[in-house]
Amino acid sequence: MGGLGVRDIQLFNVALLAKQAWRIVTAPNCLLSRVLLGRYCQNISFVDVLPTSNASHGWRSVLKGRDLLITQLGKAVGDGNSTRVWKDRWILSNNTGTPVGPPKEMDRDLMVSDLLTRGTNEWNVAKIKDLFPSLASCIKSIIPSLLRAPDEFIWIPNKDGRYTTKSGYTSAVKYNSLLENGGSPLPVLEWSKKVWASQCLPEIKLFMWKLMQGALPLGANLEKRGCGSTYGFDPDQFSSLSEALLSGMRTICLPPTGVSQPIFPWICWCLWTSRNKLIFENKVLSSSEVLSLSITSAREWWLAQPTAMKAPRQPNLIIPTLNAEVNCVSVFTDAAWRASDGATGCGWIFKDSTRQSTQHGSKCFDNTASALTGEALAICLVLSHALSLGYTRVCVFSDCQVLVRAICSKSSPVELYGLVCDIELLSSLFDYCTLSFISRSLNLEADLLAKSALYNAALTT
Structure with missing residues (x-):
């Protein structure tokens, strides 16, 4: 509520109840699900059931959470x-x-x-x-x-398809505001990212929050309180201050200003202080002076910050390794994706314990949704190929760190549901099977095979 992190207790309670509904949907064989479904859903599914006149308070509460759940409930094929x-x-x-x-x-x-x-x-x-x-x-x-x-039920707002109370509460707030505004959606403002985490003075962050909440004595706010008729927000380009803030935060400050962060909060702050000087000190500042003051203030504040704050954050990379088990075949795989038509070329190469190539191949697919899907297709393809060759111990290497983490953490994106299920099933058929990440420089042969397959497919079409 209002960007301060204070939750609407009723909506948050519904989001918690939806957690129980999610448990019933995804785990219908657990004891609680079997009792409730056997009592209230004998001839109809849980998603479609309506509360009966003799339903208990607990069951009605679960259905309240179910109603929130079905607003963003989908199916992975x-x-x-x-x-x-x-x-x-x-x-x-x-x-x-x-x-x-x-x-x-x-x-x-x-x-x-x-x-x-x-x-x-x-x-x-x-x-x-x-x-x-x-x-x-x-x-x-x-x-x-x-x-x-x-098939599996998924929660659409989350990439991994799993319901969380946090995402459920966010969806409840959006749905509630949609009903209050007659079906017209309001611009979504992420307070923690756009306001409280912005690179500026703490007093400017508080000022921006007041500005978005209508807590400043601006003309439109004074008019609402009967303090005179004045001009409100100019809707020539934006319909609200929240929409202007979202657009301003995406604006990049070009050289040679010396500021790499968005300066929209600084501009708003200098406009506010210039307005106060005009009213209380009768001092007029031109638009160019206000803009120059904004850039200067932002640059001075940025240069005064500790060096550790300016240093870019280093990603947590997995150290590439090529250590494979004894008597284990190493499989290197890669994919090349073309965004224009969704074509994907997959390449793979098999190597023995002495790092000598024993098998290699490639294949092209159409209508692939993303490069990540193409990488998953390549892994699924090589596992199936390794089984057909009679290998029982394989070590698969891929240069797609996102995919390797997703598969190993059991938290893959929804778009990869079918492929990840096949990868897990295929890997279980081996006596020994591992999936590891390596850098692109150590996977050049598979990368070349994948790009060649994509290029050859383009020539044939």
């Missing part, structure tokens, strides 16, 4: 057997998450598995183009589980 095409939000790249338009009578109960080819579990492109021609590219960019992992 695995085998597609439990995802409804027209009712579940499974096309995450689309605004609505589901196809728009009245379905035909015969397609009303269509499941996502009906859009997949039997046997291969790949998309039936002809059927997709026939039913959803405008969404064909979005649907094809979703990669289902080729090994038929089950």
Whole structure:
């Protein structure tokens, strides 16, 4: 509330209750879920059930959290057997998450598995183009589980698809403000990042918070309190101060000003002090003088800060290592992604314990959503290839640190759900299997194979 970190206790309580609803949705076999679902959801799903007249207070509270949960509840496609095409939000790249338009009578109960080819579990492109021609590219960019992992509920606001009380409370606040404003969304202002974490004086941070909350004696605020008719915010470019702040924080101060941080808070502060000098001291400052004073004040404050504050933060890098177990095959993999058409080239190379190449290959894919998806495709492909070659002990190396961390931490992005499920299942079929990160300089051979595959695919098309 207001950027001070004070929460709306009622909305926060609903966000906590949604945690219990999330537990029932994602773990229906636990004892609590079995008791509640057996008592209240015998003939209907938990997502669609309504409170009965004889429901307990605890169950009504859980449904209150459920109502918040379903506002941002989606499905990650695995085998597609439990995802409804027209009712579940499974096309995450689309605004609505589901196809728009009245379905035909015969397609009303269509499941996502009906859009997949039997046997291969790949998309039936002809059927997709026939039913959803405008969404064909979005649907094809979703990669289902080729090994038929089950579909999974996801919480859309979080990248890993897991519900947290923090994200639930944020969604509750947004949804509540949307209802209060008649369905028109307000600009979202992240106070901790845009105001309290800005590089400026503490008094300027407090000033900016007061400015956004309407706590300063400005003309529009005085008019609301019946203190005279004056001009309010000029809506020529922005409709509100919050929108102006969001735009100003993205503005880069170019050389030779000597300031690398956004100076929008300093400009607002100097405008405020200049206004006070005009009213109380009858001293007039021109616009150029106000701007010059803002830049000078920001530069002086920045130069006075400790050197440690100005030093760029060093990322926590994993030290690359090529140490593999004895009698273990080393597999180097990489992917090259082209953003214009979503094409991805995957390359891999197998090496024995003496670092001699034994196998190598490459393959190209279409309609890949991101470079991260391409890297996951490459790992999934090499694991399947290693099994077909009869290897039982493999050490996989990739130069995509984000993907390696996501797979090892069991917290992968939603877009990789099907691929990560296949990678986990394939890795379990080996006697020994590890996944490690190496630098790009140690993975040049696989990188060259991936780029060659992408280049050759472009020539053939």
